[in-house]
Amino acid sequence: MGGAPVSDQEQAGGHRQVGVKDVAAAAGVSLGTVSNVLNRPQVVSARTRLRVEAAMADLGFVRNESARHLRAGRSSTLAYVLLDGANPFFTDVAQGIEEAAEAADLSVFLCNSDNRAERELSYLTRLEQHRVQGILITPADPHAAILDELPQRGTPVVIVDRTRGGDTHCSVAVDDVLGGELALLHLIENGHDRIGLVGGPLSLGQVRDRKHGAERALAATGRDPAALLHVETAALTVHEGRQAGQRLAGLPTATRPTAVFCANDLLALGLLQHCVSTGIRVPEDLAIVGYDDIEFAAAAAVPLTSVRQPRRKLGATAAELLLRETRETGHVHEQVLFTPELVVRTSSQGPPRRGITNPPMGAGSAG
Numbered sequence: 001m002g003g004a005p006v007s008d009q010e011q012a013g014g015h016r017q018v019g020v021k022d023v024a025a026a027a028g029v030s031l032g033t034v035s036n037v038l039n040r041p042q043v044v045s046a047r048t049r050l051r052v053e054a055a056m057a058d059l060g061f062v063r064n065e066s067a068r069h070l071r072a073g074r075s076s077t078l079a080y081v082l083l084d085g086a087n088p089f090f091t092d093v094a095q096g097i098e099e100a101a102e103a104a105d106l107s108v109f110l111c112n113s114d115n116r117a118e119r120e121l122s123y124l125t126r127l128e129q130h131r132v133q134g135i136l137i138t139p140a141d142p143h144a145a146i147l148d149e150l151p152q153r154g155t156p157v158v159i160v161d162r163t164r165g166g167d168t169h170c171s172v173a174v175d176d177v178l179g180g181e182l183a184l185l186h187l188i189e190n191g192h193d194r195i196g197l198v199g200g201p202l203s204l205g206q207v208r209d210r211k212h213g214a215e216r217a218l219a220a221t222g223r224d225p226a227a228l229l230h231v232e233t234a235a236l237t238v239h240e241g242r243q244a245g246q247r248l249a250g251l252p253t254a255t256r257p258t259a260v261f262c263a264n265d266l267l268a269l270g271l272l273q274h275c276v277s278t279g280i281r282v283p284e285d286l287a288i289v290g291y292d293d294i295e296f297a298a299a300a301a302v303p304l305t306s307v308r309q310p311r312r313k314l315g316a317t318a319a320e321l322l323l324r325e326t327r328e329t330g331h332v333h334e335q336v337l338f339t340p341e342l343v344v345r346t347s348s349q350g351p352p353r354r355g356i357t358n359p360p361m362g363a364g365s366a367g
Contacts, residue, residue: 241270
């Protein structure tokens with residue numbers, strides 16, 4: 001069919017957006033004057049500026065920021081592709097990113113990949129098409145090719161809560177090997193010999209690093225690293241923590257751990273739920289240490305010992321690195337590694353009860 005093409009001032013449903021031409025006609029000024037009011041109001045007389053602003057208000061004019069930034073070749077938006085929107089750790093990291101972006105007068109798109117590589121790729125493709133100023137990402141695979149391709153095409157990328165190796169990208173992470181070591185040393189110092197690790201899948205770099213740290217602590221204290229009982233989980237969720245509790249319940253009493261290090265707090269909270277519902281006393285019968293120190297850790301039925309990561313600082317630092325990369329010529333990539341901290345609470349305090357048989361962990365419902 002014939003007719004004029006739909007302009008960028010048209011909306012779906014046949015409703016026409018008010019444009020700068022409409023404002024100029026209503027205010028009786030030129031297009032250039034309207035542009036100056038929008039972009040350089042200091043060069044327009046107060047009387048004219050007020051007339052143009054009144055016309056904008058009367059017509060319901062809304063500035064098309066996307067078109068303006070596309071014309072300028074620079075967006076005022078960053079994006080964070082997070083790994084798991086259900087995990088409070090990542091929402092805390094996102095808050096740090098938002099705070100840094102707000103200070104720079106920028107907005108942030110939040111995208112949840114749900115640890116799915118194909119979904120992550122789809123988001124990255126769309127974000128590049130929207131010409132975001134830069135992308136922060138906690139990737140499902142930190143070595144994915146798209147993470148190299150985006151900067152080559154002009155979209156800077158900063159890796160969050162992952163280490164990638166080399167100096168091709170800025171990255172911000174926490175020393176997870178040290179974190180795992182801190183957790184195990186704490187349990188060893190409290191007198192535990194039979195210690196378990198709950199976490200997985202091992203395809204996640206953080207889980208591998210935390211497990212390595214736990215094994216390093218055992219070796220450093222003269223114990224066999226192979227003695228660490230690893231209950232691998234399919235995901236880092238509360239549900240998987242409860243399932244791990246049921247699996248531990250099936251072990252013979254003589255080999256059942258008296259302490260467990262969980263690869264994140266959600267697993268630890270799920271394990272704690274199982275213990276509470278089945279009459280297992282924490283920490284008397286089973287000491288538990290988590291990882292991340294999310295807000296819910298301190299508020300649990302038994303306050304949870306956890307390895308703390310500086311979540312908001314992690315996000316804010318990553319955003320600052322990204323902003324620096326977008327503004328500097330000759331930018332040198334930085335790899336920032338924060339030091340974790342063990343926060344001791346009730347769930348791991350006190351030595352294991354010697355000579356007392358743990359109650360049957362399979363009793364009752366896991367909830």
